Amino acid sequence: MASDDISIATPTSACLTMSTQPSLPESSQKSFLFYGEIENFETLTPVLKSIHIKKIAVMAITERGIKITCEEENRTVQATVFVEKGLFTRYEMKNEKNPEVVSFRMIDLLNALAILFPNSSKQKSKISRSLLKIKYENIERIKLQVINENHSAMAYIQTFNLQQSLIVFSMSSVNKIILDVSVLIDFWKCADTTSSRLHLKILDSDPWFEMATDSNRGSFLQRVSAHSVHVEHYECSVPLEEHYEMSAMHFTLRPLLLSSKVSIAMDSNGLLCLQFVIRLDDSSGDFLESLRNHPDDINQKSLAISSDCKKCFVEFYIVPCVD
Structure with a gap:
């Protein structure tokens, strides 16, 4: 049977699905650990690139927002981008009292965003209205879906458990x-x-x-x-x-x-x-x-x-x- 869906496996292990069909309502999908919607996320892509100092990134989903952190091999440099909950038009956690922490390859996220927002680098003056849906269902992958006008695109980023925890820096006087x-x-x-x-x-x-x-x-x-x-x-x-x-x-x-x-x-x-x-x-x-x-x-x-x-x-x- 013919289908409008096209699946592409990228060299970076991120699985991309392109679709012209409308997505199913969230109520008809499986339960999730986190679900969020944010408009014009492509404006954040350069910010994410700015903390790409190591292959592996750690994302913490908290009741205040999302933190994505990279740490150098020698653990002397740590970079974090914080996207506050208020920037999202929809922000839902299965359990707000227990933050979700997940790891993935930073290049997978950046490559997925480059494919989902192919024209973002060319639209310097005005970025077309788009909606990014972020869904974290389990410990194996994060689903990204972009809706722009009459089409949508989806990408899945493989996740894993980090073997070594990040250093928690604190500053006194x-x-x-x-x-x-x-x-x-x-x-x-x-x-x-x-x-x-x-x-x-x-x-x-x-x-x-x-x-x-x-x-x-x-x-x-x-x-x-x-x-x-x-x-x-x-x-x-x-x-x-x-x-x-x-x-x-x-x-x-x-x-x-x-x-x-x-x-x-x-x-x-x-x-x-x-x-x-x-x-x-x-x-x-x-x-x-x-x-x-x-x-x-x-x-x-x-x-x-x-x-x-x-x-x-x-x-x-x-x-x-x-x-």
Whole structure:
């Protein structure tokens, strides 16, 4: 019997199904551990790419939203994107008190989204209205379905249990500076990215905040005053001076180019936390207010936003050099 469905097995083990037939109502489908609907998800694809620092990703589905985290092999760099529940038009968990945690290959997710949203990279000015349905039925796969005008497309991502749990970073007494991303972009334009390390210094007096690189090609130093017009918040309770592997800092460039504000925090042990706010539309909101009024850890709703603000957040933890 003829069928309008076409199944394609991709080299990355994600199974894709294209269909022009309407999907069945959710009430007629099997029970699920999680079901969500979100509009214009393709705007989040560059954000997901920005945390692709390792093959394996861990997704935590909680009552507040979805966290997707990648961690480097040496466990010195961890990157997380947080998509708040308020961005979804529908968000249902089988048991809100017990978060669902699942692992998958990050490239599988990115490839599936590239196929489901084939024109997203070409539509710079305006993205057509689309709806992404995310369904997690069991421990074996996640179902993604895009509905756009009169057609739909589906993809299945294979999942598995992670053998090693992620490190849970926590920051105690921190020093923090919130500033325009233009300051960091200007720094990276001039700094020698072939240097082995990045030097950071945060002080409670002049010269305040310093970023520097040093290599055979020469040295570069940039100082940012706490009173600069580009600085929205500055606090230093413990003056610190630390070095970080340049290879680790390279990972932060992609979310930097997507964001409008960045928070740089360091605790007394030198643990570095970079938090980027990324706008998904033209809605207004106060990033500074979110950072001031909520705890620092995304696990504790650090960058909570109201449901009418189309934004998501990316967070990087970077461990300092040991010598």
